[in-house]
Amino acid sequence: MRDxxxxxxxxxxxxxxxxxxxxxxxxxxxxxxxxxxxxxxxPQKLKLASYHKWIGMTVLLLAxxxxxxxxxxxxxxxxxxxxxxxxLARATHLLLYGLMLAVPMLGWLMTSAQGVPVVYLGxxxxxxxxGKDKLLGSFLAELHGGYAWLLFYVFLLHAAxxxxxxxxxxDDTLRRMLRWSAR
Numbered sequence: 001m002r003d004x005x006x007x008x009x010x011x012x013x014x015x016x017x018x019x020x021x022x023x024x025x026x027x028x029x030x031x032x033x034x035x036x037x038x039x040x041x042x043p044q045k046l047k048l049a050s051y052h053k054w055i056g057m058t059v060l061l062l063a064x065x066x067x068x069x070x071x072x073x074x075x076x077x078x079x080x081x082x083x084x085x086x087x088l089a090r091a092t093h094l095l096l097y098g099l100m101l102a103v104p105m106l107g108w109l110m111t112s113a114q115g116v117p118v119v120y121l122g123x124x125x126x127x128x129x130x131g132k133d134k135l136l137g138s139f140l141a142e143l144h145g146g147y148a149w150l151l152f153y154v155f156l157l158h159a160a161x162x163x164x165x166x167x168x169x170x171d172d173t174l175r176r177m178l179r180w181s182a183r
Contacts, residue, residue, distance in 0.1 A: 018066040029055035056104040063100035079171035099151040106144040113137035
């Protein structure tokens with residue numbers, strides 16, 4: 001493949017940076033959520049919960065920016081693959097975008113309903129999205145957790161597909177998100 005051809009199949013630096021930053025934040029936020037969820041109420045739990053919220057709000061912001069970027073900058077064409085794989089890739093990406101927005105929003109709604117403020121980076125108090133309601137807070141906690149697990153599984157599917165394309169199909173699917181040269 002010619003260099004010009006490879007560059008036209010590559011994501012922009014901005015898209016790559018947003019992709020990897022958000023992926024790292026999602027992984028950290030998920031692990032933090034697992035850790036602090038089972039801790040007894042303590043200053044340590046509150047500190048970890050704050051970090052988890054900060055990560056979630058950052059994911060929400062960056063996912064929104066990433067979605068806007070994606071709407072204004074076309075993705076490079078997919079590597080040649082069967083139509084069902086291309087359709088599954090598109091559906092997976094849409095689901096990932098939806099979950100990257102939904103999981104943090106559900107967390108924010110949940111904490112609002114529980115009467116717990118979100119103070120971004122310990123500095124900026126975000127507004128409550130809904131009034132205090134314990135029953136609704138419990139329901140939203142279940143939704144937040146369930147959607148977080150769904151995001152985790154779709155995240156794993158996405159990573160496994162990229163590795164399959166790289167090591168089995170030996171195509172450019174993964175490389176186009178790794179090269180840092182200018183487009």
